Amino acid sequence: MRNLLFKNIFRAPLTETPPEGADEHLAELAAGIDRAARRRLGRSLSIRAVDAGSCNGCELEIHALNNAYYDLDRFGIRFVASPRHADVLLVTGPVTKNMQEALRRTYDATPNPKWVVAVGDCARDGGCFAGSYAVAGGVADVVPVDLHIGGCPPNPTALLQGLLALLEVTTATTAINS
Numbered sequence: 001m002r003n004l005l006f007k008n009i010f011r012a013p014l015t016e017t018p019p020e021g022a023d024e025h026l027a028e029l030a031a032g033i034d035r036a037a038r039r040r041l042g043r044s045l046s047i048r049a050v051d052a053g054s055c056n057g058c059e060l061e062i063h064a065l066n067n068a069y070y071d072l073d074r075f076g077i078r079f080v081a082s083p084r085h086a087d088v089l090l091v092t093g094p095v096t097k098n099m100q101e102a103l104r105r106t107y108d109a110t111p112n113p114k115w116v117v118a119v120g121d122c123a124r125d126g127g128c129f130a131g132s133y134a135v136a137g138g139v140a141d142v143v144p145v146d147l148h149i150g151g152c153p154p155n156p157t158a159l160l161q162g163l164l165a166l167l168e169v170t171t172a173t174t175a176i177n178s
């Protein structure tokens with residue numbers, strides 16, 4: 001027991017060191033999003049994540065934006081619990097028939113100006129779940145989409161790049177592929 005205690009006190013941490021320069025790049029992206037949001041909205045950005053039927057892979061990447069490594073909160077970019085407080089709906093997955101109405105209501109409850117970002121290959125057209133009896137289609141089949149971020153799943157950097165492009169481009173549907 002004593003040996004184990006000493007071993008745990010003196011051994012090196014098991015976590016990996018982050019890649020060189022990655023933090024600066026992420027910080028630059030997130031700060032760019034915050035600046036663009038303040039220009040467009042006069043305040044920082046609020047995001048509501050909606051899982052419309054994903055396998056949870058895209059959610060894991062979205063959740064990573066809030067972890068200690070990415071820590072989006074430090075740039076004022078927040079995930080909110082209600083669509084009534086959101087500027088952006090980040091929608092993942094194919095839209096299942098069970099979630100179709102909920103997604104529509106969430107969209108209607110989000111105040112203008114609002115943007116919808118479809119996240120992941122499934123959000124484009126149902127992806128590998130397309131054609132299932134339970135799937136209504138991609139996000140654009142249910143609510144208007146302003147940006148699609150491709151990938152299965154897209155990584156947090158691709159999500160940040162997409163959000164930045166969204167805020168900087170004023171019109172039209174944009175597509176980002178990771």
Ligand code: SF4
Binds near residue numbers: 058
């Ligand atoms: S895009 Fe990939 S990770 Fe995202 S919900 Fe579809 S299968 Fe899952």
